[in-house]
Amino acid sequence: METIALIIDNKKISCPPGTSILEAAQQNGIKIPTLCYHPDLKPFGACRLCLVEDENTGRLMASCVTPVAPNMSIRTDSPDIKRHRRNIVRLMMAEHPESCIVCNKGNRCQLRAIAAQLGIGETKLYSMPNYKPLEQANEFIVRDLSKCILCGKCIRADHELVVVGAIDYNHRGFISRPATVHEQPLEKSNCIFCGTCVSLCPTGALSPKTEYYVGTPERESRSVCGFCGVGCSVTMGVVGDQIAEVSPSHVRTSVNGSTLCVRGHFPHEFLKAERLTQPLLRKDGEPAPASWEESLEIVSTRILDIRKQYGPQSVAFIGSSECNNEEAYLFQKIARVLVETNNVDNPRAAYTQAVLRRIDEKTNGRCRKNPLARLENGDAVFILNADPGEMNTVASFYLKRGSRKGVSLVMANPVRTELTAFSSAFLEIRPQSEFELIKGIGALLYEEQATENGCASPEMQQRSLFSDTDLDKVCQAAGVNMDSLKQAANVLRGKKVSVVTGDEIMLAENGAETVNALLELMAMTQSLGKEDTGFYVLAKACNETGAYDMGLLPDALPGRQLLSDDSARKHWEDTWKVRLSPDQGLSAVRMIEEAEKGNLKALYILRENPFEILPDPDRVRKALENLDFMVVQDIFPGELTEMADVVLPGAAFFEKGGSFTNMEGRIQVFEPVVSPPGEARQDWEILGHLTAKLGHSEPYDSVEKIKQEIARVIPMYSEDGRTYGDWIR
Secondary structure, three states, X not given: OOOEEEEEOOEEEEEOOOXXXXXXXXXXXXXOOOOOOOOOXXXXXXXXXXXXXXXXXXXXXXXXXXXXOOOOEEEOOOHHHHHHHHHHHHXXXXXXOOOHHHOOOHHHOHHHHHHHHOOOOOOOOOOOOOOOOEEOOOOOEEEEHHHOOOOOHHHHHHHHHOOOOOOXXXXXXXXXXXXXXXXXXXXXXXXXXXXXXXXHOOOOOEEEOOOOOOOOOOEEEEEEOOOOOOOOEEEEEEEOOEEEEEEEOOOOOOOOOOOOOHHHHOOHHHHOOOOOOXXXXXXXXXXXXXXXXXXXXXXXXXXXXXXXXXOXXXXXXXXXXXXXXXXXXXXXXXXXXXXXXXXXXXXXXXXXXXXHHHHHHHHOOOOOOOOOHHHHHOOEEEEEOOOHHHHOHHHHHHHHHHHHHOOEEEXXXXXXXXXXXXXXXXXXXXXXXXXXXXXHHHHHHHHHHHHHOXXXXXXXXOOHHHHOOOHHHHHHHHOOOHHHHHHHHHHHOOOOEEEEEOHHHHHOOOHHHHHHHHHHHHHHOOOOOOOXXXXXXXXXXXXXXXXXXXXXXXXXXXXXXXXXXXXXXXXXXXXXXXXXXXXXXXXXXXXXXXXXXXXXOEEEEEOOOHHHHOOOHHHHHHXXXXXXXXXXXXXXXXXXXXXXXXXXXXXXXXXXXXXXXXXXXXXXXXXXXXXOOOOOOOHHHHHHHHHHHOOOOOOOOOHHHHHHHHHHHOXXXXXXXXXXXXXXX
């Protein structure tokens, strides 16, 4: 690889062509101050603090926008450079309000930090106050533009990272400022309140709106956002035992980099909501406080008694795709090994996992890892019946950035979304016509390939799905005209194609065929299993993929192995030293039906609400009332906890350790940021104590012990003999 040799501060270094002087210095441990630079943004050269001197010519230049050249000799701390930097900072501070004591940025203000490094206290200049009104009408962001230093980070983040364009520079000279069109408030603009601008602002010009605490948090910890399937890496600021603020961790290798969505950035109401803080037992028809020992003893005794009296099929377990991998694994193991039933399900992710299963079957598991970065750097993306901006906002950022870079987007949806404006072709299709549409696009691509080859190859002749399609019927069924269909095919022609879809495609009668057709389309365009393409299923919950991997299903075992597979079942029998029933367990819907009939006697519900996810809540309620015994393990009180015989208070994602597997297939390990409130415990800890009560020989007394077992028994969760906790963060 070609490299360029140069000298920075008498240190010989080499770097690839195109590297800026600032990047070369940072890569070699040489610090150059800057306020407008950020590695995720295009260099701007606004603040001029990164000035360096070329010793050969004496020229001063902004290092962030100046590429390295052969035989350069650079000084970053010469007397002239220091003088210029001090003057720049003095001018900034002369215009800046003296409100550091009450500023939200506090000790994290980058301007203040650089001033301290340069030894600047008083500016010794006339004060140049630049008064601007304080804007705090919306629920999320406070704008105090009197503290703005015009670094442009907020504007560039808005345009380059989240691709919204809500703000830009307005006016010129001394009154210049970032503003919306016509100076409208943010809440009246197209701002999505993702908070990216807030997290990148180097001063207190932008800050999160919070009534709980203003200033620098006492400490910060890294975690993983649990509000959707993207699994963003976040940094949480803590004051006492409360989360004071949330921001992206700014780890470049993370799935979200420097971005977040409104749910991930401003979850203060969720964090402050009423919580379950102690175990509850139903006594005299009302929930009453109880000890952990008494509660777990009753849970284990009642479950074992019911199993003994009515058989294992009389007990069922409803888990959640919001639980982490360790909890999902332990929960299904309790059901299968200690209670000897396959009645275990996580219904919220049923359709997503059905799509993942079809992909596995068709690709032999070759498409399990799909980094979202491929959406930004590939050739083309086919978005079918999906709205990433609504469900997985950070994923939509990748698609919008990709469109700006030249990635072709073909979108087929019954309604228009924000991505419609970024698409090269948009097809407004009828609901549940996805299968016919794919056949039509595939037929047009197939026809051209066959024509170019003179005749269809034997492999193509086998693709009867596309080789015999009536395009007129396709247009009629999908509600599109022929020109639009041909335009979509033309956009995809000759390109490697990624697919983005929602789990709703499995709701149609031909849902499985639709997934097969998408895979056939990718195979025909030679896109399936390639490093620059992927098949993405938008995930509402944070651990839908992980719950599938852990076997939290009535017909599947950990490692995505089918219960009906004799060899797979024998493997797990040897691993767990137990005999497993080959009979498929009850799904959540079947559990309700069996409870209605009186066949299901006991139900353990972990972090899920059947009233929200199952149809006909009244019917669900009556079925649950028909149970002999119900355990609810959750974090919030509600109708379900009012009905339960035993309530076990668990922990939110930021209050526990473990791992999530996001929609990319990325395994992300995290530690507790704060402790659960009151007597509440981490969910894996509750399940670990319960396994001991149910007779498991080795208690699970740490989350690390569960991690090690998962890595040992599920090959996809280990690499080179190391546990996933050692190598993925």
